[in-house]
Amino acid sequence: MNTKASILLVDDHPLFRKGLRQLLELEEELEIVAEASNGSDALSMARETDPDLILLDLNMQGMDGLDTLRAMRASGIIARIVMLTVSDNEADVVNAIKAGADGYLLKDMEPEDMLDKVKEALVGKMPISEKLTSILAIALRNPESNSQDLAASLTSREHEILTRIAQGHSNKVIGRDLNISDGTVKVHVKHILKKMGMRSRVEAAVWLVNQKQGG
Numbered sequence: 001m002n003t004k005a006s007i008l009l010v011d012d013h014p015l016f017r018k019g020l021r022q023l024l025e026l027e028e029e030l031e032i033v034a035e036a037s038n039g040s041d042a043l044s045m046a047r048e049t050d051p052d053l054i055l056l057d058l059n060m061q062g063m064d065g066l067d068t069l070r071a072m073r074a075s076g077i078i079a080r081i082v083m084l085t086v087s088d089n090e091a092d093v094v095n096a097i098k099a100g101a102d103g104y105l106l107k108d109m110e111p112e113d114m115l116d117k118v119k120e121a122l123v124g125k126m127p128i129s130e131k132l133t134s135i136l137a138i139a140l141r142n143p144e145s146n147s148q149d150l151a152a153s154l155t156s157r158e159h160e161i162l163t164r165i166a167q168g169h170s171n172k173v174i175g176r177d178l179n180i181s182d183g184t185v186k187v188h189v190k191h192i193l194k195k196m197g198m199r200s201r202v203e204a205a206v207w208l209v210n211q212k213q214g215g
Contacts, residue, residue, distance in 0.1 A: 004029055004031040005029060006050075007033065008042070008053070008079075009035045010056045012057060016107070023111050033051055034049050039065075039067060043071050043075065047077065052080065055082055056068060056069060059085060059086070069083070080102040082121050082127060086106065086108070087106075097200070100199030101200065123168070154196075157188065161185065161189065162205070165201050166204075166205040166208045171186060
């Protein structure tokens with residue numbers, strides 16, 4: 001049984017991609033299934049390989065990282081997508097998360113920290129600079145008016161899965177806990193995001209946490 005986590009690398013700098021591949025492949029449980037140097041290739045490769053994680057550069061020639069991210073979410077790709085960039089601009093971070101990113105990492109991180117953050121992303125955590133967490137919580141807070149409608153639109157199973165997502169559980173862990181397959185969890189997640197009009201697991205999780213704090 002193959003338990004390796006599949007990763008798609010998207011960056012327009014070949015040298016950086018090569019170094020990142022070498023770093024990630026030091027870990028036996030990580031497997032690079034594809035590489036892309038631009039947004040359009042990344043989109044088709046994401047559909048083909050259905051990876052567990054996509055590491056996506058923000059500043060690329062042509063179709064940039066944000067446009068690629070939006071296109072991926074619009075086409076129903078629910079893999080974890082983590083931005084990997086040189087920009088520590090807070091607006092870039094907020095825009096990326098609002099567009100559906102599950103995390104935001106800087107390229108100048110120490111290699112060991114990078115590996116740790118990639119592993120965090122794969123188990124459902126949100127790899128991002130701690131100083132930005134409160135900014136994101138505020139930015140992602142949804143208007144109070146539609147909160148009741150959103151909650152009521154979810155089935156009990158969907159709410160159960162969303163609660164586990166907010167606790168940082170991966171699809172595999174959720175599937176094991178609920179005695180359903182990873183594929184079934186993925187379908188539920190897709191339905192949850194569609195019903196809630198959200199683009200990523202992180203956005204949905206932050207919404208749920210805010211509801212509980214508000215209640």
